[in-house]
Amino acid sequence: MSTLARTPALAERLGITDGRGRAMWVLGLCLAYFATLLLAAAFMGDAGLSTDFPNKKLAPCFEFPFGTDWLGRDMLVRTVKGLCRSLGIGLLAATVSSVVSAALGTLSATMGKRTDAVVTTLIDLVMATPHLVLLILVSFACGGGATGVIIAVAVSHWTRLARIIRAEILQLKQAEFVMVSRKLGRSPWWIARRHMLPHIAPQFTIGLILLFPHAILHSAGLTFLGFGLSPHNPSIGILLSESMRHISTGYWWLAILPGLSLLVTVKLFDVLGNSLRVITDPKTSQE
Numbered sequence: 001m002s003t004l005a006r007t008p009a010l011a012e013r014l015g016i017t018d019g020r021g022r023a024m025w026v027l028g029l030c031l032a033y034f035a036t037l038l039l040a041a042a043f044m045g046d047a048g049l050s051t052d053f054p055n056k057k058l059a060p061c062f063e064f065p066f067g068t069d070w071l072g073r074d075m076l077v078r079t080v081k082g083l084c085r086s087l088g089i090g091l092l093a094a095t096v097s098s099v100v101s102a103a104l105g106t107l108s109a110t111m112g113k114r115t116d117a118v119v120t121t122l123i124d125l126v127m128a129t130p131h132l133v134l135l136i137l138v139s140f141a142c143g144g145g146a147t148g149v150i151i152a153v154a155v156s157h158w159t160r161l162a163r164i165i166r167a168e169i170l171q172l173k174q175a176e177f178v179m180v181s182r183k184l185g186r187s188p189w190w191i192a193r194r195h196m197l198p199h200i201a202p203q204f205t206i207g208l209i210l211l212f213p214h215a216i217l218h219s220a221g222l223t224f225l226g227f228g229l230s231p232h233n234p235s236i237g238i239l240l241s242e243s244m245r246h247i248s249t250g251y252w253w254l255a256i257l258p259g260l261s262l263l264v265t266v267k268l269f270d271v272l273g274n275s276l277r278v279i280t281d282p283k284t285s286q287e
Helices: 007-013 019-044 075-110 113-128 131-141 145-156 159-173 176-183 188-225 236-243 253-280
Strands: none
Touching (some): 075 113, 075 159, 075 188, 075 236, 075 253, 113 159, 145 188, 159 188, 176 188
């Protein structure tokens, strides 16, 4: 986080003073972090996940930067593996949710007043339901596990992006170039492919990226409450849930370091989405 905080000053030293150049610099740092995380998980292997009782409950040190747990397992390896698993779950959940948003938002804006009324009512019902309750109910109904978490997050997170896409398409339908294409006899599919999709693609991409933090946090929350992933494989939610039994006895690193890693990862996804929005938006690219 300190590196991210110094990014504007560093960008100015490198001669990057415009909004788009600074956003590109931040985007590169975020991508470098995620690439390092994935490469570290690939090269670490599973050696640190096995029990090692002579080294159990060690505080953070040079050999074990994140310490070890009550079974002697390396917490750095478990944290990195857990973050990568959370990234995979978040990617799938956010992708499914974004596809649902795009489909329902497009149907609402193009299929007439009845379809629009049905979709908007469904959006209001989902948004009126308490978020955590909906996540738990859907995950429990789907049998838990990774599939239950993905479906629960996808079902509960599609509404805002669907509203954005619906509003964008309704605005595009009244645009002059779209009306001219209709008068020239272009088919609805041709208009959608040539005019609609290029305009909603940036909103869809940014919405997809900004859904990642919510998907990662809620998958960790469901796992922490016992409705999510299996405890046999490392994940951040499982690490935090297991650490609750030991944190009161002074083993602070079991919860603090994985929790901070999760917060940094989620925050960087948010920064990544905002930077991409600055790059793709001509109104803010020079701010």
